Amino acid sequence: MSAYRPDDAPSDLRRRDLAPRTSGRGNRSAARPVVQVVGKSRAFVAALVAAGVVLSGCASADGGEETSTTTSPAAAGEPGNPWDLPIEQRPALFDPCAEIPVEAIEEGVGKAVEPSESLTRHRPGRLMGCGWINEEVHVTAASSWKSRSDYLADQSLVRVADSGAVQDDRGLRMVEFGDRTDSTCLQLFFTGSGAVWVKLDIVTGLGRFRGAQFVKACDALEEAMVPIMPYIPEGNF
Structure with missing residues (x-):
């Protein structure tokens, strides 16, 4: 059996949202509704995220169905059967x-x-x-x-x-x-x-x-x- 090797982690690539830009020479009154809509959208998304965090915290505190997949330190340190390992x-x-x-x-x-x-x-x-x-x-x-x-x-x-x-x-x-x-x-x-x-x-x-x-x-x-x-x-x- 070959020795374990750490997996090659993929690069952490993130997209950045680009807000639409308007020309300074165009109709400034026409650009204002876009700014307001974008501002309201961002505020709405922020409110949803905040609500999600609160709900998640409540579910954890109330003993909801959410379970942790993290291995406890005690379990990770338990000795296994040495006869199962490669020589x-x-x-x-x-x-x-x-x-x-x-x-x-x-x-x-x-x-x-x-x-x-x-x-x-x-x-x-x-x-x-x-x-x-x-x-x-x-x-x-x-x-x-x-x-x-x-x-x-x-x-x-x-x-x-x-x-x-x-x-x-x-x-x-x-x-x-x-x-x-x-x-x-x-x-x-x-x-x-x-x-x-x-x-x-x-x-x-x-x-x-x-x-x-x-x-x-x-x-x-x-x-x-x-x-x-x-x-x-x-x-x-």
Whole structure:
């Protein structure tokens, strides 16, 4: 979509009424009635205009049928749906590296983590991602403008039942297609700062998480998300 451009306003051309002129050498008595008629006509028009202003004021004061088409400042300032805008006009994507503190990740997984350069993406307007790892799990958080329908059509992902404390009407929970070990889980939110997701991968063979074994990734993510949730952007789009 092209950016809006102000319309080219037409020139403000106005006609000036030219009163008929009479020659000074002609019959001056014949010119007088014309002057009087013109004067009376102008006085009559001025009276009509004045009457119209008075009637308009009365109609407005009495709550007549006349309605204003001017948009109120409050309505003009109301935020719209950023997902309806062209990509280049949308707000900046949520940056998990800057917005999610490492302490929230560590609290969620129950032990220390290290930032992962291989899981970090910094493509403003397209993809912003950050990753934290330890010997048990990899946690990734990212944002993009990929829509809900695009995620649902993505054949590499499968939607699973929405349940748990962090699930609400904004959420969408998915797992990787073909994951038979329940080792990966993805939680999505469609916000005013893009589609934000948090993914947890269990990397141990016994599915170890916070001292327990054979933990499913979605159960681990459910627990890990609790301290992360306050940092997820608002919005439900």
